[in-house]
Amino acid sequence: MKANKFMKEHGLQYTRNLVRDYPNHTHVTDDGRMFINENTCVSHIKVQLNELVKMDDLKRLVESHRIVESYGGIDKARDFISPYSGEQLNKKIYSPMLRTKQAIADVESCLEADKKLEGL
Numbered sequence: 001m002k003a004n005k006f007m008k009e010h011g012l013q014y015t016r017n018l019v020r021d022y023p024n025h026t027h028v029t030d031d032g033r034m035f036i037n038e039n040t041c042v043s044h045i046k047v048q049l050n051e052l053v054k055m056d057d058l059k060r061l062v063e064s065h066r067i068v069e070s071y072g073g074i075d076k077a078r079d080f081i082s083p084y085s086g087e088q089l090n091k092k093i094y095s096p097m098l099r100t101k102q103a104i105a106d107v108e109s110c111l112e113a114d115k116k117l118e119g120l
Contacts, residue, residue, distance in 0.1 A: 001030045003057035004110045012065055019059050027052035064106035067099065077104050 007015045010032050018032060025035040027049055038049060071077035081089070081097050081104070089098045 001051075001053050003053055003061050004106075004112070006030065006032070006053045006058065007061055007110055012062070015058055016062050019055065019062050022055070026055055028055060028058070029053070061106050061110065064103035065110075067103035068107045071100070074104060074107055 006028075009030075010018075014032065018028065022028070022035045024037060026038040027036040028034070029036075029052055035055075036045060036049070036052065041049075068074050068077045071080055077100055081100050084097055089101055
């Protein structure tokens with residue numbers, strides 16, 4: 001399962017709590033009940049890690065939502081970076097704006113997951 005689908009199914013607050021409460025785990029099951037640390041799990045479980053949700057992806061999504069919320073929502077975050085071209089955003093001095101652009105894309109991916117699920 002992808003992290004954005006996990007967040008859609010379990011909600012932002014649950015995902016925030018999970019990331020906060022299980023910082024030493026590397027993966028979580030789709031149902032959010034089992035947490036695995038890749039470095040300490042047994043070999044027969046390691047084979048199944050690709051099917052699980054990566055905690056790093058969930059952490060990035062949670063942080064992206066926080067960044068977008070800090071602007072007052074996705075529209076205001078878009079307005080903030082709109083004056084800057086892609087070429088400008090790739091320069092080191094614009095890295096906070098580049099991170100904002102990435103955060104917007106992450107939040108949009110969660111919204112896309114919503115739309116795809118509605119179409120089923």
